[in-house]
Amino acid sequence: MPRLSRFFFLAGLLAAALVLAGCGESAPETLAAPEPIASGDSCHVCGMTVAAHPGPKGEAFMSADARALKFCSTAELLTFLRQPENEAQLSHAYVHDMGATDWNSPADEAFIRAREAVYVLGHSRRGSMGHTLAPFADKNAAEAFIKDHGGKIVGFDDITLEQLANLGGGATPSHTTSR
Template sequence: MTLSQNHSAGRRRFLCGCAGLVGLSTLSLAGCSRDTDGHQSQAPLEIDPQTSCSLDGMLLADFPGPKGQIHYVQDRQVDWFCDTVELLSSLIAPEQVRAVKAAWVQDMAKADWDRPKGHWIDARQAWYVLGSQRKGSMGPTAASFASEADAKAFASNHGGQVHRYADIKPEMVDLTGGALHDTRM
């Protein structure tokens, strides 16, 4: 091999290596973006038949109503929720100290209520209908929507009150009901 051929082969290897590094960088950033605080935000994942609720182990795909997911800054594992009330309770609880990278709920104006898939929206930008006649996996739920108009239309058809995420208080999504407050037992 001549000096010219050796230099050409070395240069080719160097360029291929650089292209490989650029490709790896691009792949590692797929599904990620920067939020307004400069933190990486995680794209929503999709529910599969084995996805279970982080609070009670229920399989999400087996139940109706909107679902949720929280991605934390310091944790690679996603917390899944079979019901938006559970997600909201976890997300806005005063004792919540884990930094949240992203939180997602489903836009129920687009998702099928009985078998919701996809249509993920930012939980902190969503509109919610609390107190409707529609039930989720845990009974009464917070129907989630991308737009106020869709939330109002849902409330008109199914009852309930429309709230912005910022207006929801911990007592509105309290999970301590059930047997604790059942006086018939």
């Protein structure tokens, strides 16, 4: 085989190997970790200062943007995520595990993946936006919370816009600091 032909043959083999290598499993996606809530962070939806209010907070990372969108309540986070244009772009989201932190000042170390949490809907505790959903990493902790505050357990995929709109007895989430 002449030298030039051998070069093209080897170059073709190399190109084919690279194409085939690209067809295999892609590397696992690295998810951004939750960002600490700073005292000046404002809610992506309402603009309120996130850390200034009680109750669980949330963060969402959209596929087109690496920065955290922060929310002053799980009600606002989940309402945002249930919008079709946002649901399609969601990379991942986090919520506070209320079984691992204080209701009045949730710790950033207590963030868990929103999809993996169980939520208590219809309880008596109030967050920054009035009624909100209480997320838990552990179903037993959610059941203990229900004994003290009422409500029912729902999974992430079972939460609907209708349920979110009815959190406050039929009204959409209000901007209140009532506790």
